[in-house]
Amino acid sequence: DAGITQSPRHKVTETGTPVTLRCHQTENHRYMYWYRQDPGHGLRLIHYSYGVKDTDKGEVSDGYSVSRSKTEDFLLTLESATSSQTSVYFCAISERGQAVVDEQYFGPGTRLTVT
């Protein structure tokens, strides 16, 4: 998986609790992305980062925040988890992501269940 790890790989949490997912890369790529994958929706972009401390919203950002304090780490936080955020979350990286988006490399995913 191209030097990308995600932690945890599985998590069950209760409604209303905060949850943080971590993506770590060893490729030194500038661009990092968080997607969620749900049946019938494919992958949808939550947030992305184009550098340290530089982030922006994607298509489905409500209820999520992100932070990138180091090139290699991109954190996704669910501030108060809801059942609608039960999903599989994927982190991805790419070398170029502005104007033209290069091929992206994906992590193994985190399966999150909110009860």
Next chain:
Amino acid sequence: SQQGEEDPQALSIQEGENATMNCSYKTSINNLQWYRQNSGRGLVHLILIRSNEREKHSGRLRVTLDTSKKSSSLLITASRAADTASYFCATDGTGGGADGLTFGKGTHLIIQP
């Protein structure tokens, strides 16, 4: 909103046959990419075709792009059981900015032994 839409949603063929999947999209693009996802795994990049290209090959994969029809096709020749997976097309836009990729919902391909 979904930019790419794959067709068919599911496809089952015999090993050794060719598999063709189609993708349609709505807005202008810089490039179109195809990814494969095996069950329970992350996506793997297969091939990228730029908007000024019409056809591209990689091993048993052949991708075509018709920007006038806003469509692409992925052909897998001489299919193998290991090709069983979901296949997604993904597009970027020409509006600039790091918007990531917009993915379709995928075609689930099953290769029968």
